[in-house]
Amino acid sequence: MTPIDQPGAADTFDPLRPRLIRVAYRMLGSVADAEDAVQDAFIRWMRTDRTAVREPEAFLRRTVTRLCLDRLRSARHQRETYIGPWLPDPVVEEAPDEDVTLPLMLALERLSxxxxxxxxxxxxxxxxxxxxxxxxxxxxxxCRQLAARARDHVRAARPRFHVEQQRGLEIANAFFAASRTGDLTALGAMLADDVSIHSDGGGKRAAAVRLVRSFRHVMKLHKSLAVLFRKYGSHLVRAGFVNGLPGFVTMEADGEIQTTALEIDGDRIVAIYITRNPDKLRHLH
Known part of the structure; x- marks a missing residue:
């Protein structure tokens, strides 16, 4: 019997699949690429003499990580030629993953x-x-030195003030209501002076090709957007946590969904992350 014919490969692998996808997604920032990497690991697992593997989870995590490293090296060029700000694929959950939030994932992009x-x-x-x-x-x-260098680079991405889950959702819902109805007074009261907007359309949907920075510029943009929202509509699909941040999923006038995630410091929104690239939203349909 060849290794690929040995029974039980899926019995061991399938319970570990969610954890392996979590590792791969945190490495790659892409749901589709993470699923592909884990599937490649499963194919290798089937071809492995599993009787010689003492700790399947450690073996598979090692395999997935190495596959992700190969993908990361090729992805660097793609990120350099990406149109506009790049954001990781949005993962929407009922409860936040506070270990790896969206700002931290962006900080990880700057690491080797x-x-x-x-x-x-x-x-x-x-x-x-x-x-x-x-x-x-x-x-x-x-490896200790690699992790220490990484820690120094990502320290600034850690939240300074913890926001309670329910309070975060309240702010997200209030932001949706104010931005869609054009209540600029209520909207302005939620924003920090140095607020920024990161909008990822990937060149496939309308989005700002540069970061929008400062209270004045963000308010100016939302004044223009409010006119479009009143004319064409924007419907709330669900509120939740987008990559660990309070946010929501909406259906826009073009029939496509988008996600909005809010980085909150205290009671003020310091960054708004909007994903509009349809390639990054397919898994949410």
Missing amino acids: PLERAAFLLHDVFGASFEDVAATLDRDPAA
Whole structure:
């Protein structure tokens, strides 16, 4: 019997699939790419002599991470030529994943693939540096240095003030109502002075090709958007947490959905993340 014929591959793999997809998504920022990487890992798992694997989860996490590293290296060029701001695919959940929020995922984009892997595996997923070293084919001391460098780079992306889940959803719902009805007074009361808008259309839907920065510019944009919302409509599909941040999913006038995530510091919105690229929203349909 060849390894690929051995029974039980799926019995071991399927319970681990959600966790492996979580690792891959945090590495890649793409739901489709994460699912592809995990499926590739399953094919390799079927071809492996599984009787020689003592810890299937560690083995599979190592396999998925290495597949993601290969994908990350090729993705760097794609990100450099991307039209407008790049945002990770939105994952909408009832409760937030506070370990890896959207600002942190953007900070991870500035790291090398190895720094990103070392940080995620050790700081987020709790792997020992010995396990990280085996995954990255580096010695533990080098992995500690990779994780430490990553930690220094992403420290600023950690929230300064914790926002209670219910309060975050209240602010998200209030923001939706004020922005869609054109209540600029209520909208302005929610925004920080240095608020910014990151809008990802990927060149496929209308979106700002540069970050919109400052209270004045964000309010000016929303004054224009309010006219469009009143004329063409924008309907709330659901509120929830988008990549760990309070936000919502809407159906827009062009028949496409979009997500909005709000980074909140205290009671003020400091950043607005809008994903409109249809390629990044397919899994939400």
